[in-house]
Amino acid sequence: MEEEVNQRVVTLGVNTSKMTAGILARTMKSFLAREHQAFQQHAAERQNEKANEHGKIKFKDLMAQNAGAESIEIDNDNIKSFDKVARKYNIDYALKKDKTEDPPKYYIFFKARDRETMTMAFKEFVKNNERDKEKHPMKQKLKEYEEMRKKLNKQRSKEKHKHQERSL
16 A cells, blocks of 8 residues: 555646657646645645534634633533534533642533524533433442342352261
């Protein structure tokens, strides 16, 4: 694969009655100019795609946008779920960790096109978190059953190791 990239072959077709060094030089310059133009266009398309992305961005980039940023406090468990909702509603946000407190707190600074979009996103985020909290008691019950199982297994293993006396 690497050899194919390094040894690229280019075929140029030129209609001429006599091939001179000048004609060959102009043809090559024309080819290189077109290649450069295609590269520039491809780079601009990639830049536009990157600019249209929404979701988690750097704090510096968020502040560079000319809209007012708002913030909320969030715990570490909810960051992934907020990311999904933010991308869905095209909300740009940045995370900041407040290390002065123990345990550290996270702040989300965000910007969106309008307040209605943010309101809808936060409603969905809260609804998803409440649903996750409802699932949490089931996990707690599973942990309790697991502990009970371990205790029973310990008791069984102790009973197996009891000596049986032989009678004569």
